[in-house]
Amino acid sequence: MKMLRLPRSKVQIGAPLPWSVRDAQGLLLLSRGHVIESEHQLELLLQRGAFVDAEEVRATERDAEPVQPKVSVPPPNLFGLWQQTAEGLKKLLASAKQAPDFAGRVDQFAQHLMELLDSNPDIGIYCCVRQDNAQNFYYGYSHSVQTAMLCILMARRLDWPRGRLMSLVKAALTMNLPILDLQGQMAAQDVPMKDKQRAAIRQHPVQSVALLEKAGVTDADWLAAIAQHHERPDGTGYPLGCSDVCELAIALRVADVFMAKISPRALRSALSPQEAIRELYREDKGGSLSTAIIKEFGIYPPGDFVKLASGELGIVVQRTGNARAPIVAAITDTAGQPVARTVRHDTGQPGFAIVANATDKAMLARLPPERLYGFSSAPPGPSVQDRPPKA
Known part of the structure; x- marks a missing residue:
C-alpha cells in the first residue's frame, strides 16, 4: 500500500471524507465518509500524522462526479460588510455630540466588528493587507477599524478578559476623533506633513479624551489608553512625554503603528507585512505584543x-x-x-x-x-449603523 500525506487543501470542513485516513503505519484513523467538523479537529489530525492510500485517491478521482453546491444561496459577502465599516464608523463618530447613548453605540459597533471577524478571521486580515484600491478620504476611519480588528486578535491571543479587550477595541475606534478627516487629507497629499498638521496630530490624544468625556464616556481604561497611546516608556512620546504608560496604551500604540506601516499613502508605498513585523519585533524586543501579532498574522498573512x-x-x-x-x-x-x-x-x-x-x-x-473565497459580489446587507441599538 503506497501512502500519501493527507492533502489539507482537499479536505472540506463539514463534508464527508472521500477516502479513508490512516496513520504512518497504515492503521485506520477515520473511515471514508467521516465528517471533519472544524479546522481545529483537522489541525490535530495533521499534527498526529495523517495519510491516505494512493490507489484509493486515484480511484476516487476517476469516479468523481461534478461537485454540486450544498446550497443554492451564496454565502454573504463579508468583503462588502467589511467595506461598509469605514462609512459606518464615520456616521457613528459624527453623532458623538448629540447621541443619547454614544458609549453604548460604540460598544455595539465593537461587537459588530467582533462578529465580522469571527465569521472568517482570514478575510478580516486580508482586508487589512490588501489595500490596493483604498480610498484616501476614508483612511482615518478605515485605519481605526483595522487597528481595532488587530486589537481584538492581539488581546485574545494574550487571553485578556473581555472587559479589558472591549476597552482596548473602543479606544482604537475613537483614538483619533478630532483628526479623522485630517488623516484622510494627509494620506492623499504628496508632500510631507505641514507644521499646522503636526501640531494637530500632537494634540489629538488630549482632545479625543475631552470629546469622549463630553459624550458621556466614563470607562477609565478606554480614556487612559487614548490619552497615552502616543507616549513611550522611555519618555520620547507625546503629548506629555511621560514614561509611566499603561499596558492598554502600549498595546494600542503597537497596533496603531503596525497598521499604519502596512497601509499605502500618496507619499509612500506600504511596507510589506514581513518588513512591518521585523520592525515591530525589533522595537518590542520580541515581547508579548509583537509575538501575539506574529502568531495571529503568520509570516505570510492572508492578502499577501x-x-x-x-x-x-x-x-x-x-x-x-x-x-x-x-x-x-x-x-x-x-x-x-x-x-x-x-x-x-x-x-x-x-x-x-x-x-x-x-x-x-x-x-x-x-x-x-x-473570486478567491467564493462569495457573491452582490451588494451587502445593512450596516450596523442601520440597525437600532440593542436594548
Missing part, C-alpha cells in the same frame, strides 16, 4: 501576494498551524500567465512552497477578492 515553487503566483487566503505555510489561491499558471479559475495550494507541500513575495502587482488591480 507570493510566488510558489511551482512558478505560480497567488494570494494567501488562509492561515494554518504553520506560520510559513498558509493556503494560497493561485491566480496564474506555472508560466506566470493569468488564469480564469483559481486553484488552492497547501504551501506546506514542497512543490508549492512559497519562495518569494511577488512584486508586480498590476494584475491585482481588478481582481475581486470574492
Whole structure:
C-alpha cells in the first residue's frame, strides 16, 4: 500500500471524507465518509500524522462526479460588510455630540466588528493587507477599524478578559476623533506633513479624551489608553512625554503603528507585512505584543501576494498551524500567465512552497477578492449603523 500525506487543501470542513485516513503505519484513523467538523479537529489530525492510500485517491478521482453546491444561496459577502465599516464608523463618530447613548453605540459597533471577524478571521486580515484600491478620504476611519480588528486578535491571543479587550477595541475606534478627516487629507497629499498638521496630530490624544468625556464616556481604561497611546516608556512620546504608560496604551500604540506601516499613502508605498513585523519585533524586543501579532498574522498573512515553487503566483487566503505555510489561491499558471479559475495550494507541500513575495502587482488591480473565497459580489446587507441599538 503506497501512502500519501493527507492533502489539507482537499479536505472540506463539514463534508464527508472521500477516502479513508490512516496513520504512518497504515492503521485506520477515520473511515471514508467521516465528517471533519472544524479546522481545529483537522489541525490535530495533521499534527498526529495523517495519510491516505494512493490507489484509493486515484480511484476516487476517476469516479468523481461534478461537485454540486450544498446550497443554492451564496454565502454573504463579508468583503462588502467589511467595506461598509469605514462609512459606518464615520456616521457613528459624527453623532458623538448629540447621541443619547454614544458609549453604548460604540460598544455595539465593537461587537459588530467582533462578529465580522469571527465569521472568517482570514478575510478580516486580508482586508487589512490588501489595500490596493483604498480610498484616501476614508483612511482615518478605515485605519481605526483595522487597528481595532488587530486589537481584538492581539488581546485574545494574550487571553485578556473581555472587559479589558472591549476597552482596548473602543479606544482604537475613537483614538483619533478630532483628526479623522485630517488623516484622510494627509494620506492623499504628496508632500510631507505641514507644521499646522503636526501640531494637530500632537494634540489629538488630549482632545479625543475631552470629546469622549463630553459624550458621556466614563470607562477609565478606554480614556487612559487614548490619552497615552502616543507616549513611550522611555519618555520620547507625546503629548506629555511621560514614561509611566499603561499596558492598554502600549498595546494600542503597537497596533496603531503596525497598521499604519502596512497601509499605502500618496507619499509612500506600504511596507510589506514581513518588513512591518521585523520592525515591530525589533522595537518590542520580541515581547508579548509583537509575538501575539506574529502568531495571529503568520509570516505570510492572508492578502499577501507570493510566488510558489511551482512558478505560480497567488494570494494567501488562509492561515494554518504553520506560520510559513498558509493556503494560497493561485491566480496564474506555472508560466506566470493569468488564469480564469483559481486553484488552492497547501504551501506546506514542497512543490508549492512559497519562495518569494511577488512584486508586480498590476494584475491585482481588478481582481475581486470574492473570486478567491467564493462569495457573491452582490451588494451587502445593512450596516450596523442601520440597525437600532440593542436594548
